[in-house]
Every structure is written in C-alpha cells, then in structure tokens.
Ligand SMILES: NC(=O)c1ccc[n+]([C@@H]2O[C@H](COP(=O)([O-])OP(=O)(O)OC[C@H]3O[C@@H](n4cnc5c(N)ncnc54)[C@H](O)[C@@H]3O)[C@@H](O)[C@H]2O)c1
C-alpha cells in the first residue's frame with residue numbers, strides 16, 4: 001500500500017483515484033474548487049461525469065494542497081493543462097527532494113511551448129517527474145473496462161515504481177524512457193480529434209476519418225521526432241493508440257467539440273455545451289507555433305487553427321486539405 005495524492009478532481013483525477021483505491025492504496029484527492037469538492041463528497045455513488053462509477057469512501061477529498069502533497073509516495077498531476085503551472089508552483093513548497101510526480105494531463109503550454117512535464121520541472125525542480133498517457137477514457141477506466149497505458153520516465157526504477165502502483169488485471173501499464181514522445185503524442189492527438197469531430201459533424205465518411213487519422217499521426221510524428229521523440233512511441237499507445245480512441249470514441253470531449261463545430265456552432269457555444277476541458281483548443285495554437293519553430297509541415301493543425309480562431313468554415317478547411325499540391329505519401333520513400 002502506498003500513499004498517493006491526486007491533484008485535480010475532474011473526470012480523470014476522479015477515475016484514477018477509483019483505480020488507485022481499488023489497488024489498495026491510500027488516496028487523497030485534491031481540488032482547488034470548493035464546489036467540485038462538495039459535489040464529489042455528496043455524490044460518491046452518482047458521479048456526474050462518470051455514470052455507473054462510485055468514488056470509494058476511503059478516498060479522502062481535500063482543498064488543502066499541503067495535506068495532499070505531504071508524506072506521499074506519489075503525486076498525480078491531473079488538473080487541466082492551463083492550470084498545471086499554477087498548481088505546481090503552489091504545491092512546490094510541500095514537495096520533498098526526489099518526490100515522484102506523474103503528470104497525466106495532456107497539453108503544451110502556449111506561452112513557453114513547453115511540455116507539461118517541463119512546466120512542472122521548472123516549478124518543482126526538486127521532484128522526480130514522470131508522465132503517463134495512452135488510450136484511456138475516464139468513463140471506461142472508472143467502470144473497470146480493460147485499458148492500456150504507458151508510463152514515461154528518465155529513470156527505469158521510477159517508471160517501474162509507477163507501473164506497479166497503477167497496474168491491475170484490467171489496467172495494463174507499459175514503461176518507456178521516451179517522455180517527450182509520450183507527451184507530444186498525448187497533446188497533439190487532441191488537435192487531430194477536433195478535426196475528426198468536424199468530419200463527423202459535416203457528415204463525411206469512414207474513409208475521410210481514416211485519412212485524417214493516418215495523415216494526423218504523420219504530422220504528429222514529423223514534429224515529435226524533430227523534437228526528440230521516438231517513432232515507436234508515435235506508433236504506440238500514446239501515439240496512434242490515443243489518436244484512435246479520441247477520434248472515434250463517444251466519450252471524447254475533443255471529438256464532441258469538433259462535431260459541434262462541424263454542425264455550425266461557434267467556439268464559445270461549443271465550450272459552454274461540452275462544459276469540460278477541451279484540450280485540443282488549448283493546444284492548437286501551441287502546435288502551430290511548434291510547427292513553425294521546428295519548420296515542420298502540419299497542414300491539419302494549420303486548418304484547425306483557421307477554423308477555431310479565424311472564422312474559416314469547416315467545409316472550406318476540409319476542401320483546402322484535399323486540394324493541396326500533389327506529393328508522395330512519405331518524402332523519405334523514393335525510387336532512387
Ligand atoms: N477525462 C479523460 O478521459 C482523460 C483521460 C486521460 C487524460 N486526461 C487529461 O486529464 C486532464 C484533466 O482532464 P479531466 O477530464 O479531468 O477534465 P475536467 O474538465 O473533467 O476537469 C478539469 C479539472 O481541472 C481542475 N481545475 C479547474 N480549474 C482549476 C484551477 N483554477 N486550478 C487548479 N485546478 C483547476 C479541476 O479539478 C477540474 O475539474 C486533461 O489534460 C485531460 O486531457 C483526461
């Protein structure tokens with residue numbers, strides 16, 4: 001049994017708390033939002049965003065950041081990406097030298113273009129930072145539906161420690177040293193998932209969705225490899241695996257947001273309607289800035305930015321992608 005602090009009592013923080021409690025750990029779940037803490041405490045048997053799941057009585061809910069960090073063997077960072085830096089900064093005084101923090105939030109900081117693990121490292125340099133990601137909708141994890149995920153760390157020992165904590169017969173955890181690849185796959189797939197939703201909203205077909213996903217992972221891996229990630233990761237759980245689930249699942253908020261955009265709603269209307277974090281919207285601008293910085297072609301990311309922030313019609317964006325200049329599928333594959 002380990003003592004674990006989970007930061008962020010949204011859908012994912014809550015589902016992981018259920019899993020960790022199932023695994024026999026002593027779990028404390030923190031939120032900054034009083035309303036959220038109260039609602040969770042009152043409705044443990046009837047969680048709003050996790051139908052059919054229960055938050056065990058032994059999961060402690062707290063608003064006290066010192067309490068959730070002190071004497072914990074592992075801290076899980078599960079707040080939505082825009083709040084990761086502020087939460088890490090506030091938590092830093094309570095984190096000991098070498099204390100392990102695993103980031104499970106998916107995003108890239110817009111201002112700095114840093115991955116979230118790097119953001120946490122800047123704020124809590126004394127911590128041992130890891131990441132965990134993969135095709136894992138909270139709605140299914142909280143109902144013990146078989147799921148696989150990958151933990152990334154620069155230390156094999158840390159990766160295996162986290163693997164042991166989370167793994168059970170319905171939650172299979174792999175390990176990897178490729179932290180940057182895992183984080184980039186996790187963050188960038190959300191932008192492509194918005195496009196997948198738009199395709200559904202426009203009433204296009206399965207061929208179109210498959211094309212988007214395949215060319216989407218090509219974009220993600222082109223950038224990811226230039227930034228130091230490994231091809232295997234983009235072909236793995238935090239690459240194509242998470243892209244697949246997010247582009248196709250009824251649970252995906254990103255896909256749902258894209259669907260509503262495809263149906264003609266404005267971004268503000270969509271954000272209100274979905275009423276949970278839509279990380280692809282947060283990540284789209286950062287992804288475009290990274291494409292420019294690393295001189296990588298990311299046409300889908302470009303078009304999504306135009307649709308989200310410049311008022312371009314989704315249909316015009318889809319058409320512009322289809323009529324781009326002719327090219328080989330992969331420039332690396334040539335005849336001579
Ligand atoms: N939901 C999933 O299936 C899932 C799975 C894997 C990863 N993730 C990732 O986990 C992260 C959280 O997603 P979620 O589904 O829990 O989102 P959510 O919308 O359900 O919850 C977001 C949470 O962020 C926290 N928050 C809000 N304002 C805050 C503030 N000012 N300061 C600190 N914390 C604040 C709150 O706890 C809030 O509930 C995202 O990056 C998401 O991509 C989600």
Ligand SMILES: O=P(O)(O)OC[C@H](O)CO
Pocket residue numbers: 106134135136137138193242245246251252253254255277278279
């Ligand atoms: O609901 P989404 O679109 O934020 O996706 C959730 C997870 O990232 C799926 O792995």
